[in-house]
Amino acid sequence: MQSMLDTVRCAALRLESEIAGGPILPAVTPQEIRNHLARYDFSEPVALEDACADVEKMLRTWQVQVTHPRYFGLFNPSVTPASVVADTLVAMYNPQLAAWRTSPAANEIERHTLQWLASKFGLPADSSATFTTGGAEANLTAVIVALTRAFPEYGEHGLRHLSGTPTFYVTSEANHSFNKIAHMTGLGRRALRTVATDEHLRMDVADLARQVADDRKNGFVPFMVAPTCGTTAAGVIDPLQELARFSKQENLWFHVDAAWGGAAILSPTLREHLAGIAEADSITCDAHKWFSVPMGAGMFFCRHPEAVAASFHAETCYMPAQTPGPVVDPYTSSTQWSRRFIGLKLFLALAEHGESGYIKMIEHQADMGDVLRESLTSAGWRIVNSTPLPVVCFTRDGLDTTSFVAALHKRQIAWMSEVRLAGAPVLRACITSFRTTESDIQWVVREMDGLL
Ligand SMILES: Cc1ncc(COP(=O)(O)O)c(C=O)c1O
DSSP states (O other), rough: OOOOOHHHHHHHHHHHHHHHOSSSSOOOHHHHHHHHTOOOOSSOOHHHHHHHHHHHHHHHSSSOOOSTTTTTOOOOOOOHHHHHHHHHHHHHOOOOOGGGGGGGHHHHHHHHHHHHHHHHHHHOOOOOEESSSSHHHHHHHHHHHHHHHHHHHHHHOGGGGSSSSSEOOOOOSSSSSSHHHHTTTOOOGHHHHHHHHOOOSBOOOOHHHHHHHHHHHHOOOEEEEEEEESSSTTTOOOHHHHHHHHHHTTOEEEEEEEETTGGGGGGTTTGGGTTTTTSSEEEEEEEETOOOOOOEEEEEEEHHHHHHHHHOOOSSSSOOOOOSSSSOOOOSSSOOOOOOOOHHHHHHHHHHHHHHHHHHHHHHHHHHHHHHHHHHHHHHOEEEOOOSSEEEEEEETTTHHHHHHHHHHTTOOBEEEEEEEEEEEEEEEEETTTTTOOHHHHHHHHHHTTTT
């Protein structure tokens, strides 16, 4: 009998080649899908084989194929077969990770994996770390922990008992999850300050210093700076070393949102660009981005385990009692209660490929970013962002980016997007797939020429 591993591997390989040879974008209306789904009124059972075949057909036809080698998209990766096997195993065993006692193996696998990555970031061995659903949850966790540490009364009495309004600092290039977090935590969206950027779209430390000083003068209470390591639109890395120094001087929580760029810490050639991240009070890093595992798999790292415990402590009579020994129950150290075994996909993928395999994958994508920059420049395009990471933003004189992207998609040449940098619309392409090759890129750039 074929093992589950063989079955998933075969299916993943078949899918990989079928997707690579097929369209990247769907052409479908909501009504078409709703009409199709009308057959499922659930009044009678449907054979699982038929329902599965139908769902697979829908997924093959009616979605952007983010695992396509010419999907140059928004950090959604191609996924390693090991990580797909992991998600299947998790679904089959359905471990509950809320309390250590219920799932000792799963909890220890997550702890082991997170500790390994925490040490790569240069965080202390006793740092706290948890898997999250994604970067937004990890950033939310950071804001809650930073608030709790800065304002010990926040947990019991809420923001209304604080003597001044807390403020925190990002640039306009930061991920918009922070705006929602400001809203959700009760800080209010206006508590989020937008720091100016320099000519490379990096956080301007002098402007940050000015804003923090002004806010203090006006009775606000700055508590956190959240630079990005690999901004969503342009892949830019804020000046982490300078910001680490400034945050320490000013007693501000230093949170690095490395949701995508954090994976570069593994690469001997790229990690120098992340210098300063080891000083972080907390870090967001998503496994479901450049670590090439399926969604949702974010990670939150924090060098202050006591602040994490103060933020999420909980005592109930219905949960299993705390296990004696060096064990933390995840429901008392994170935003989640019931907890899926998120970390297995990263653990199995790391186990299969090893650190060296991951370095190869990450550096291959960085190299493909360079190939894309060079090919575009040779074809007369202008690169407008500056990053060692594989996000390429570009344009040319007189280009109507919106209609160019529409034509690119219509002809199924590649998936790229349009972003606004410094107010101007440009094209954005990110190498998100470890399967993208030099010839994919050269073909795309040649085809783009035909659209001008
Ligand atoms: C820099 C950055 N931070 C946070 C997020 C949010 O992550 P998620 O979509 O995993 O919640 C993203 C998403 O692309 C991102 O690019």
